[in-house]
Amino acid sequence: MRNKQTKKSVFMLSHLESGFTFVTTLISIVVLVFSIPFVSYLLRQVSVDNTMNDVSVGQFFIFMRNEVMQAEEIKLYPHQLKLSMHNGDEATFEKYGNLIRRQVDGTGHEIYLRDIKDITFSSFSYGFHIIITTVKGEKYDKKIIYYP
Template identity: 45%
Template sequence: MVIKTNENGFTLYTTLIAITIIAICITLQLAILRALHQNTYYDQISIQQFFNLIQREVIEANGYSVGKDIINLELDNGEIATIEQYGTLIRRQVNHVGHEIYLRDIKSFAVYSLLNGFKIHIQTKKGDSYEKIIVYYP
């Protein structure tokens, strides 16, 4: 009689461990896929933050002027801060120097003058539109 001491193959124990690992991976994968399909509010939050920055800068400015797609703010130190669209970006420059990016992936940026301030209209590349009225208190 021949005795085999080294048998290769699967046992019930190793099969149960493999099935347990596969079940855990499938459960995790389903949870990750659900998380990927949830809406993100990155664009909305960044545009609201942009509006808050503009409001704060207008409050701190000595004066302002607006064009169709540009905002000029007169700062306390006599410099002029310009906020305008540059390609798909909205940037801020001081005395036409520098390149501080406020927003990305912007399709259009328009500024309309009002009696006591101005209105900003932004359209993103995704097609979302945002408007904000900025009030100026001299």
Template identity: 30%
Template sequence: MLKTSQKRDVYFNSNTPAFTLLETILSITIVLSISSLIPLFFQCYNKTIQLSNLDQTMEWQLFLIQARLELEKGSDLRLDENKLSFQKDGNQITYSKYNDILRRQVNAKGHEPLLTKIKDWKIIQKEKQLIMTVKFSDDSSFTTKFPSSETKVSK
């Protein structure tokens, strides 16, 4: 039997681009660096959500301070379907829901937003108290009570 040797010529062209071990290590390092930052992005996102809730709580607290001061000096309180009206310094003050805000009007004029992003607002009288419940668009709700001696309820 004759053995024929097949000789293959293999040529290496040094001008062709190749993906070396050094480039592989470098690309893996970049991918790992970027992926290690992902938990930090989530942490920043959670912090932002917490701060937005803090803003809503602060808005609610400022509203309570203003409403308590006005209601203490107010007289002739009237409750009409989701509207609170009272007299203060000869002016008719009205709190009512308008679209997604709770607004304040003086003598049925103006538009002063007191609370924003409101889904629902209810105010009822119970045992010489006004009970106000506000539900915000993120489904959080706050309830407060104001002392009231002379309230007229109209429906």
């Protein structure tokens, strides 16, 4: 009889080789699916310095300065500013809820700034001082000079 040579088979008896299997892939996907919501929650809780508030307050101060430059007469109250314009209108800046609004002759509702806890106006010899406190407790102040 003829001696047959046996060829090595593709079939393996031992499955001890390391590598990714379908089960390990499923387990890693399940871990990712459950951990992503927690990671997004943690990222939201980290306080990030938001410069948008700084920009909006700075823009408010620019608008206020421009209004004062156009005014003929300025009346200061502790929490209100009234500007008499050249055309006879009276513009009022005041805190309304948590907003700073502008009204012309007591009508209208133009919002200049949001999320405000307090606004204070104080006078000095060549202008006035505005102090704004936000609902987060941040304080901003600006001295606005009277222009002839």
